[in-house]
Amino acid sequence: DQQVKQNSPSLSVQEGRISILNCDYTNSMFDYFLWYKKYPAEGPTFLISISSIKDKNEDGRFTVFLNKSAKHLSLHIVPSQPGDSAVYFCAARDAQRQKSGGSNYKLTFGKGTLLTVNP
């Protein structure tokens, strides 16, 4: 059962326009959401995150929106640049505390969306 879904495997946009990447989740225990960008043969690079108590977080060209009632988040990139072409993963962290008293550091990832920004 996939708890984090990115339903669009790919997205193509023109340079300068807006890129909107979407992500849906099912687990209401997720308390923190992250977006990662990944180039081939490299590890994911953290982009931006949002706590479940917020509905928007902005960092430069990147804005993440969270709609808790719809269990949906999106990443907006404005303006899109050719260098943004990569696979984008959304990830969610479970809020469950461990019996040991520690916190849960497990991330559940979507399968990714390949973004291509055309010059």
Next chain:
Amino acid sequence: KAGVTQTPRYLIKTRGQQVTLSCSPISGHRSVSWYQQTPGQGLQFLFEYFSETQRNKGNFPGRFSGRQFSNSRSEMNVSTLELGDSALYLCASTKGYRYGYTFGSGTRLTVV
């Protein structure tokens, strides 16, 4: 400051062999997690270690194991390799619950 370092970068093994992958987290990061990335399944959580203890484990068979040393470095071991174990294995570290996760570049394992 140095990032998360994973060695080796590439590895080719034959079915039935075992393999050990290494991960050195960012200095000061005590939590190390391992993920498997395959084209069909995306990134899947393997396990997480903190202070030499496994705190969390994903849905992988017992052939996948790991450990963490006192200096926070971690190793992941896969025994009796299968063709389906071919993947990019990623390690991530963090210094706390409220902080981000930094990934290494991964180890590309190919099982032939």
